[in-house]
């Protein structure tokens with residue numbers, strides 16, 4: 595059997611949007627936003643516990659989506675992101691093409707001021723959020739609802755509660771984790787990124803609305 599450490603062709607591409615080039619670029623962008631950490635038939639996964647803004651294509655793991663077999667591992671061996679089983683919730687339960695995990699303070703603050711669900715309505719940016727499993731987006735007058743699950747000591751221990759929240763909220767494209775951050779997924783990396791930006795904006799806005807005691811009627 596070929597070594598998973600010598601499959602460099604899987605992470606070499608001249609296409610800017612190839613996951614091998616895109617993931618380092620997005621990790622670098624998310625680092626500048628203070629979010630940090632994130633991820634066909636191949637699943638590209640960032641390494642765990644490293645400085646995400648410095649990731650290079652050669653640092654990525656590549657996994658077969660259906661068999662979960664690791665096809666490529668960086669050399670020297672490091673672990674794939676601890677979020678891998680949570681990313682697979684999004685891939686398997688929603689057939690999504692990309693999942694982004696962020697530790698944005700806006701997401702964390704939202705989990706501190708809301709109880710079981712984050713809600714917001716009558717905001718233009720709500721229109722950037724899809725109703726998962728449908729071809730429609732929320733309207734200005736809809737209420738955006740995001741489930742909040744409790745944090746655990748280890749990232750992988752969030753897997754079942756995230757899966758339960760996804761079953762309970764079939765149209766949500768995100769799950770908040772109390773005092774930790776958020777997972778956002780989409781059918782493409784572009785949709786996952788755009789929705790991450792909309793969610794983050796709305797989390798920040800809702801926290802400020804509460805802090806300023808603005809009455810929304």
Ligand SMILES: CSCCC(=O)C(=O)COP(=O)(O)O
Nearest residue numbers: 631641642643644675676677
């Ligand atoms: C300071 S990060 C703590 C663990 C965590 O929340 C996380 O998301 C780890 O992600 P990684 O991709 O670095 O394994």
Ligand SMILES: [Zn+2]
Nearest residue numbers: 695697749775
């Ligand atoms: Zn995390």
